[in-house]
Amino acid sequence: MLTKKMLRDMGQHKTQMLSVFLMAFLAVFIYTGVGSEWRGIQNSADNFYRETNLADAFLFGNGFSDEQADIAANIPGVSAVERRLELNASADIGNSPTLKLYFVEKNEISKLYLVSGSAFDKEDAAGIWLDKRFADAHSLSVGSEISLSANGISIVKTIRGLIYSSEQVYRSEGDALVPNFANYGYAYLSAKAFPIPAALIYNTLLIKASDTAGLEDKIDGVLNGKYSVCLERRNLPSVIMLTNEIQQHKMMGNIFPIVFLMIALLTIMTTMTRIVDNQRTQIGTLKALGFKKSVITRHYITYGFSLSLLGAAVGLITGPISLPYFFYPSMSSFYTLPEWEPAYAAAFLVVSGASVALCACASWLACRNLLRNTPADTLRPKSPKTFRHNRLEYVKLWRKLDFNAQWNIRDATRNPIRSLMAIIGVFGCTGLVVCALCMKDGMNDLKIWNYEIVNLYESKITLEENVTQEQIENITALVNGEPIMESRVEIRAKGIKKSASILVTDNTTLIHPTDTNLNPTSFPNNGIAITKKIADVLNLNRGDSIKWHIYGYEGWQDGKITAIYRDPDSQGIAMTKEHFESFNMTFTPSAIISPDEVSGDIDGAESVLSSAESVAGWDALSEALNIMTYLLLSAAAVLSVVVLYNLGLLSFIETEREMATLKVIGLKSAKLRGLLLTQNLWFTAIGFVFGVPGGVRLASIIASFSGDEFDFPISLRAPALVTSLVFTFGLSVLVNLMFSRKIRRLNMVESLKAME
């Protein structure tokens, strides 16, 4: 019977009940939706790494002998070692795309992942196992032949299988942010397929180890420094990029549900307090009839419990089967994983359960006080709130305020919880809108900063590894270009080691570095410039000393920081050619940048990347973020409408008698609506003022997870501020309009009669 009562009560409080349901639903929907999305990626990546037996450490050098491999295999903690030759070749198709070739000894560590075709055969000298996405981009299939050239030697191989590689989940090769599968790919071959067996030098050692801590020191000890770089798996660019991406999703998936859950709880608190207050006599009656306190308590807890349970259940079911599929298409355009399937976690049940428990708890808090009274007390009408004059009313200014302001100040201060909740609701809404717009602007700023302020070249010609000085000079002359040297370095300072980029420029006019305030600057001639992001990580200031070491070169250099600069998409150190050569090192250009649009086959060039291609890649990368932006904006809209409408309704119901009285006195409906609107606008204004910095802060936190290589400046632009202002206040006015009919229909006689 009490269940029937509850259902009918719910029917009478449809809006509030719906919003409790909606908020519980959204909280769980987003938590489980985004949660299953990143967990799915994480699982898929973990499985991928495991199935392909991805190496725990990569040792690069100028050649590893059998003995050296054996020595490395005998290091305590190392379980297996395999040698491999990595080299870049170009395919004789289209615009001569680059293919990274792996000539493998056994294919036991960092194995290829076969998508179609026949399994890898280490005795097969004529076959090649080709990157599936590269093959798809060039319409190559199993059985067809591919012709490759590297270091002046051409080979033709038959495609035996199409594959993925767990080292290439994200391809960091080349300068394109978004991998262009047509321009870059990789392939596995048997060592037997190497054209000149005598010249085969294994330049990579793949190591499986149970514990990688201190591994490099152990290796260094046994190999006596005869290698150039030791890269642990977690520092592999592909692994770093994916890990950061997952972190970012994880954080968003955790923050937003908290906002919705808080709103659900506040809605339950306010709604249940009102329901219980209104049902004072009913509660008294139930008590008089002999219902136990526990039974009545359970009855009222069921309101919040059942709705949030329903909401959480629907969210739990629909979240993981819908949200991930919004993200996966754009995610899979720059990550390559064998599987894109959402994954479930026990945490979903725990969080859903906890949300429901919290909602039930909020209901209990709302009815606890009333149930404490004796039945006789409860049956008596509630003694009116003791209205004290608030302090404001003693201020001289008070008398100068108009009725509207006085009425609203009194109403707001006498219902502090309701007021606070309205402000929190608007705060959340503004925060989400501002965050979304800041992110959108930030992406655009980053694009302008990168392609219109810093990097002013039209084309970037990446040079072949063994390019000759003559070829460099030819290309430079041909494209009216400027040579630059880019590589990876290890930086050591204050006990921390960090892998970063290095840029060496030679009187360039096409790269315009920016200082910490993003104003134009130039690289110093007397020292090293370091990006702010790396400087912050290593806690470095101007004048500090660092040790650095370029991958592929043996030995460490000592340098001094003389400038700190900021770069949009490459973090590390930079210096001029003069300063670089002062370390007794040779300036070996890795690319030529040109102000012209360059196309066609260039001798000595590995690839040509146009600025337009980069921008297009950037836009594709922004796509995933745009989805997030729309998600945030819709969430913000739902949030503010639900909260403001609910509170408006509560305030309206509570002041219905006063409103009716005012109407009897002769106030017009428009004036009454103005009363309600004023309050809404005040709360909106306060929430907005706090919401703006909150949103900027949230955007900065999210931006800080955007990956090691990006410097994502977040700032609030005037148009974004105006948009969020219009959005938030617009919703506030919209909600007010929803009440206009109620006010017009206010039945003066009925409102004043229903005194019971």
Place this chain on the structure above:
Amino acid sequence: MKEIVNFVAVTREYNVGEHVLKAADNISFTVWDGEFAAILGPSGAGKSTILNLLGGMDTVTSGEIIVDGKNIVGLSDDKLTEYRAANVGFVFQFYNLIPTLTALENIALTGKVVKNPIDAMEALDWVGLSDRANHFPAQLSGGEQQRVSIARAIAKNPTMLLCDEPTGALDSETGLTVLEVLRRMNRERGKTVIIVTHNTALEETADRVIRVKNGKISKITVNTAPKALSEVNW
């Protein structure tokens, strides 16, 4: 006949600001099993306080209340709830039906608190409203609502019916119908009925009349031959 209710020197004080209000001041009286008793007095005399204390809805400041041989003073909240469930059927001035439940459902609600309730439909039949079973309170007249409320009280099969101004919100004719229903429950079903009212017409029709003034008992009258309700001028 046995004593069903025995008030022994019962006092109930309320703190109103800095003042102490004695709503019941050293009250003693007895009601016998099967009696139709009326507690009469002007507004604010303390009538409802007596009824609330007897119904276990409020607690005494001092004194004893013996119901059916058991002292209910000092019982825990849970024990008082059990006492209310088993012994007391309340009828309120404003009916206090649950607005979201139909007439029949309001009565059936008692099935949740007692083990052997009277069938809801039967109880509704006793008050002559079986044809209104599926109406919500808002669809019933005041008199009908009060009859449903009586049916709800009787359906628990309680030791006694406690009625707080049961006719207070009704016109005299409807009020008479309600009182007749209560009288019928008393005579035909043997339920002790205690009515709090300021309607002096009950003076001649009740078996026992307890007059209250300023929180004290001013007079107790026993009518050996009470008049029928219809004989009195309302």
